[in-house]
Amino acid sequence: xxxxxxxxxxxxxxxxxxxxxxxxxxxxxxxxxxxxxxxxxxxxxxxxxxxxxxxxxxxxxxxxxxxxxxxxxxxxxxxxxxxxxxxxxxxxxxxxxxxxxxxxxxxxxxxxxxxxxxxxxxxxxxxxxxxxxxxxxxxxxxxxxxxxxxxxxxxxxxxxxxxxxxxxxxxxxxxxxxxxxxxxxxxxxxxxxxxxxxxxxxxxxxxxxxxxxxxxxxxxxxxxxxxxxxxxxxxxxxxxxx
Amino acid sequence: xxxxxxxxxxxxxxxxxxxxxxxxxxxxxxxxxxxxxxxxxxxxxxxxxxxxxxxxxxxxxxxxxxxxxxxxxxxxxxxxxxxxxxxxxxxxxxxxxxxxxxxxxxxxxxxxxxxxxxxxxxxxxxxxxxxxxxxxxxxxxxxxxxxxxxxxxxxxxxxxxxxxxxxxxxxxxxxxxxxxxxxxxxxxxxxxxxxxxxx
Ligand SMILES: [Fe+2]
Numbered sequence: 001x002x003x004x005x006x007x008x009x010x011x012x013x014x015x016x017x018x019x020x021x022x023x024x025x026x027x028x029x030x031x032x033x034x035x036x037x038x039x040x041x042x043x044x045x046x047x048x049x050x051x052x053x054x055x056x057x058x059x060x061x062x063x064x065x066x067x068x069x070x071x072x073x074x075x076x077x078x079x080x081x082x083x084x085x086x087x088x089x090x091x092x093x094x095x096x097x098x099x100x101x102x103x104x105x106x107x108x109x110x111x112x113x114x115x116x117x118x119x120x121x122x123x124x125x126x127x128x129x130x131x132x133x134x135x136x137x138x139x140x141x142x143x144x145x146x147x148x149x150x151x152x153x154x155x156x157x158x159x160x161x162x163x164x165x166x167x168x169x170x171x172x173x174x175x176x177x178x179x180x181x182x183x184x185x186x187x188x189x190x191x192x193x194x195x196x197x198x199x200x201x202x203x204x205x206x207x208x209x210x211x212x213x214x215x216x217x218x219x220x221x222x223x224x225x226x227x228x229x230x231x232x233x234x235x236x237x238x239x240x241x242x
Numbered sequence: 243x244x245x246x247x248x249x250x251x252x253x254x255x256x257x258x259x260x261x262x263x264x265x266x267x268x269x270x271x272x273x274x275x276x277x278x279x280x281x282x283x284x285x286x287x288x289x290x291x292x293x294x295x296x297x298x299x300x301x302x303x304x305x306x307x308x309x310x311x312x313x314x315x316x317x318x319x320x321x322x323x324x325x326x327x328x329x330x331x332x333x334x335x336x337x338x339x340x341x342x343x344x345x346x347x348x349x350x351x352x353x354x355x356x357x358x359x360x361x362x363x364x365x366x367x368x369x370x371x372x373x374x375x376x377x378x379x380x381x382x383x384x385x386x387x388x389x390x391x392x393x394x395x396x397x398x399x400x401x402x403x404x405x406x407x408x409x410x411x412x413x414x415x416x417x418x419x420x421x422x423x424x425x426x427x428x429x430x431x432x433x434x435x436x437x438x439x440x441x
Contacts, residue, residue, distance in 0.1 A: 006363075010440060015255050016382035025380030026257075028304035032431050035440035038401060041362050043373050043388075044441050046325040047317060048282075048338035056277065065276055087250050096281075100265025108261045109273055112311075124276050126268045162258065162265055170317040171441060173375050173384060177256040191257060194382045200254040226250045 005230035007040040007171045008087055016194030023190045024151055044171030045230075050096045052130060059128050062101070062141035066124030073123035075104030075142025077218040080178065080206065084135045084165055087229030091135030097225075098128040098164040099139055106145030106157075115147055140218065146185055158185035158192065167227040178223045179205045255384065258377035262313050267340055282340030285318060285354045290334040292321025292355035297389060297416055297424045300348045301376065304431030308348030312378040314341050316352055316389075323358030323370070356391065362400060369399040371414075376428065386439040389426050390415045405437055413437050 018030035058065040063073045080099070084092040102108050102125065105117030109125050123142065131137045146156050160177045167173065179186050186192050186205060195201045203226075212220035263271035267280040286294075300308040316339045319325050320332035335355065343350050352372075359367045372389040390396050392415050405411050413436045416424035428436045 011251065012383075012440070014251050016257075018382050020382070023257075023380070023382070026382055027380075028307075029309075029378065029380035029430050030304075030382070031385070031435055031438050032304075033435050033437075035438050036401075036404060037440040038404060039363075040441055041368060041401075042325060042360055043317070043319075043368065043371070044386075046327060048336065049327070050281070054281070059277065066273075068275075085250065087252060089248055089250055098265050100261060108264060110261050110264055111272055112260060124264075124268070124273050126265050126273065126276055128277070162256075162262070164258075164265055170315075170373055170375065171386070173315070174253065174255060175258045175262070175377055175384060176253055177259075191259075194256070195254045197254070200251065203251075204254060204256065226253045228252050229249070 005232055007044060007169065008229050008231055009037070010228065014197055014200050017196060020190065020194045022152070023194055026194070040171050045169045047166060047168055047170040047172065049094070049168070050130065050166070055128065055130055060137075060139045062099070062123070062125065062127045062139060065127060067122040071122045073103070073142050074120045075123075077140070078143050079138060079140055079212065079214070079218050079220040080161060080223055081136070081138035081209075081212060081220060082206075082223040082225060084131050084137065084167075084225045084227060086167070086227050088232065090229070091131075091133075092167055092227055093131055093133045093135055095131050095135075095168060096128060096166045097131060097137045098126070099141070099161050100126045101141065101144040101161040102147055104142050104145050106147030117145065117147070143180070146183075151190060155190060156185050156188070158183045158189050163223070163225065165225055165227060172227045174225070174227060176225070177204060178221075180221060181205055181207045255382060257379060257382050258313065258384070260311055260379040262377055263342060266313060267342060270342060280340065282315065282338050285316065285335065285337050285339040287334040287336070290321070290355045291332050292358070293422060295354060295356050295422045295424060297352045297354075297426050298349055299426040299428060300350070301343060301428040302430065306432075308343070309378060310343055310345050310348050312343045312350075312376055314350060314352075315339065315375045316341070316354070316372050317375075318354065318372040319357040319360050321355050321358050323360045325360075366400050367398065368401065369396040370394050371399075385430075386441055387428065387436055388414055388439065391424065392416060392418045410437050
């Protein structure tokens with residue numbers, strides 16, 4: 001877990017296309033001009049660190065964190081867990097993972113969400129945790145509902161949880177979404193479909209993980225996350241061309 | 243056949259969506275109390291060394307509309323150009339801030355100290371700058387850019403030097419509107435499009 005070295009350049013073809021006619025909002029929110037590609041500098045190789053003092057006892061328990069433990073949220077109880085590693089397959093320890101999601105009916109607790117599925121008085125919809133020394137994280141939550149959204153005539157988001165990860169450098173910053181194994185809406189979702197590489201889309205789908213589920217309590221889904229890695233070499237500290 | 247590389251591929255990005263604020267700045271989003279306070283409220287604490295500045299601006303989509311739902315993160319060095327984990331860094335500068343476009347006006351404000359110049363790997367100095375990362379509905383992978391300052395010497399900055407079309411350099415330079423106050427507008431697409439970074 002050396003935190004030195006240049007960041008490995010992003011493989012943009014392994015990411016969603018910025019401009020996708022099937023996802024209408026992307027049409028006016030994607031640059032026309034090429035990105036300026038450069039080697040990382042200390043400004044991208046450093047990044048904010050967050051300590052354990054930040055994290056409250058219920059922060060990674062979305063079933064209880066909104067009511068402060070007073071009453072559980074409604075829905076199918078699930079555990080979302082996995083590891084954060086980098087492209088060199090090294091664990092990313094002590095990094096902040098944040099999640100947000102709709103409630104079991106597919107409604108977000110947000111003034112802009114006017115879907116008529118009801119709010120759950122005991123569900124807020126956000127959580128956070130730090131990975132442990134092996135890059136491992138877990139959340140307890142309820143399975144989010146699918147929801148309709150204004151795009152094409154009848155688009156529905158598959159069940160998903162939004163995930164934000166920091167890594168140890170600002171250039172590793174990543175927001176993604178985790179989908180659930182077996183959801184037929186994934187194949188119909190224009191946002192999921194912005195990822196053109198089939199293998200990369202598959203990596204956004206969390207498999208059911210019976211071994212990590214608890215009888216008579218919750219099902220588990222496994223979602224591993226890969227962040228950009230750093231080039232590991234001893235040739236790095238020489239002037240270019242030498 | 244050849245040996246198998248043990249390297250992995252970075253997880254694909256997905257848009258932060260319209261409710262990114264719920265996850266990142268829940269109190270701002272109207273969910274107070276889940277956490278004691280939102281993360282990244284300020285990049286500086288009292289006593290931070292350097293000039294306190296505010297940067298205001300808007301982020302415009304390809305139609306010229308000031309977006310109301312964008313969220314930003316900034317990362318910067320202290321007044322002497324040191325990042326928080328570096329030797330001698332100012333303990334009152336944590337360097338990280340989260341801020342959002344106002345839901346009515348679309349305007350954002352970043353209050354911080356002006357960073358110092360930062361030494362690059364090759365020893366060349368990078369002019370004072372703040373790194374910015376932008377997420378919103380319709381942005382499928384977060385956009386990186388930098389804020390430089392009109393009243394600093396940017397002539398030898400290695401990143402700005404790489405911009406072939408010289409008028410585009412201006413899109414990365416905050417304009418000084420008063421003492422300690424700057425304006426930095428971001429254009430996602432079209433005329434005056436901001437230079438975004440693959441870095
Ligand atoms: Fe969503």
